[in-house]
Amino acid sequence: MPTDGRSPADLAGTPRLPGNRVRSTKSVRAPREVQRKWLRTSVLGACAVLAGLLLWSSMGGDDGVTEVLAHRGEILPGRFIEVPCSEDYDSHRRFEGCSPRKCGRGITDTVITRDEAQRIRSIAEKGLSLGGSDGGASILDLHSGALSVGKHFVNLYRYFGDKIQTVFSEEDFRLYRDVRQKVQLTIAQAFGISASSLYLTKPTFFSRINSTEARTAHDEYWHAHVDKVTYGSFDYTSLLYLSDYLDDFSGGRFVFMEEGANRTVEPRAGRVSFFTSGSENLHRVEKVQWGTRYAVTIAFTCNPDHGIADPVFT
Numbered sequence: 001m002p003t004d005g006r007s008p009a010d011l012a013g014t015p016r017l018p019g020n021r022v023r024s025t026k027s028v029r030a031p032r033e034v035q036r037k038w039l040r041t042s043v044l045g046a047c048a049v050l051a052g053l054l055l056w057s058s059m060g061g062d063d064g065v066t067e068v069l070a071h072r073g074e075i076l077p078g079r080f081i082e083v084p085c086s087e088d089y090d091s092h093r094r095f096e097g098c099s100p101r102k103c104g105r106g107i108t109d110t111v112i113t114r115d116e117a118q119r120i121r122s123i124a125e126k127g128l129s130l131g132g133s134d135g136g137a138s139i140l141d142l143h144s145g146a147l148s149v150g151k152h153f154v155n156l157y158r159y160f161g162d163k164i165q166t167v168f169s170e171e172d173f174r175l176y177r178d179v180r181q182k183v184q185l186t187i188a189q190a191f192g193i194s195a196s197s198l199y200l201t202k203p204t205f206f207s208r209i210n211s212t213e214a215r216t217a218h219d220e221y222w223h224a225h226v227d228k229v230t231y232g233s234f235d236y237t238s239l240l241y242l243s244d245y246l247d248d249f250s251g252g253r254f255v256f257m258e259e260g261a262n263r264t265v266e267p268r269a270g271r272v273s274f275f276t277s278g279s280e281n282l283h284r285v286e287k288v289q290w291g292t293r294y295a296v297t298i299a300f301t302c303n304p305d306h307g308i309a310d311p312v313f314t
């Protein structure tokens with residue numbers, strides 16, 4: 001406890017005002033000034049510590065510096081950041097005019113409309129309502145038919161047979177293909193390659209993430225990874241977000257991880273984030289804290305042998 005610098009013995013002979021207050025005389029003014037000075041210093045010190053803490057947390061705390069590449073509220077016509085390519089592509093067959101020579105990441109909010117995102121999300125909702133993981137992460141793959149159910153996956157097409165036409169419509173598949181085409185063109189343009197040299201590859205899938213605790217390894221979506229290592233055939237990864245960060249869910253931001261710096265993409269319905277799939281783009285997804293996050297991972301390869309077709313309504 002701070003004192004004004006006088007011992008109880010010093011105070012013993014001091015004249016007292018009513019209320020037991022020490023009278024303000026010249027002899028006591030100096031210690032009171034010391035007290036004020038101390039108070040001022042403490043307040044200033046506390047403010048400085050608070051400002052430091054705020055700055056530290058806004059920079060990502062002990063994760064290192066965090067830069068937001070795309071805020072949830074902004075509408076980006078297009079942002080592209082070039083990064084040096086990793087050597088990951090050297091150990092794979094090279095397809096000139098397609099395999100990444102220019103690497104990087106881009107974000108655009110103007111290729112897919114909010115309305116298209118809403119309609120694409122309805123497809124995901126319909127499909128995923130037929131199943132869903134016991135843990136926090138469910139997937140629906142319209143190409144293979146894979147759908148999370150409990151702790152496993154079922155093949156939606158085998159399970160429903162012809163009845164699948166009562167779930168999805170021809171229009172759903174048309175929209176899905178149109179969106180895929182627009183994303184493919186965007187990637188080709190950003191990396192200076194021909195769109196026809198890119199092939200859709202697997203897995204291309206919808207994801208639905210909530211804050212339910214993971215039950216199996218499939219629910220653990222938050223680990224840092226390199227898509228080319230995880231999925232093999234990927235050369236270019238894209239993500240189309242179907243819900244809004246902080247309106248529909250919290251947590252769940254996409255993070256590009258680099259030494260000393262993290263760069264985040266805040267999901268926003270209609271936002272397309274795309275990047276070369278090698279370790280120049282190591283990334284993770286933050287754990288979702290509340291709400292539900294929908295997205296589609298749309299992957300492209302340069303190797304026609306690894307290409308897959310658009311899903312068809314049969």
Ligand SMILES: O=C(O)CCC(=O)C(=O)O
Nearest residue numbers: 207227239254285295297
């Ligand atoms: O949903 C996301 O933001 C990222 C998903 C992802 O990293 C992946 O599918 O490989």
Ligand SMILES: [Fe+2]
Nearest residue numbers: 225226227283
């Ligand atoms: Fe990934």
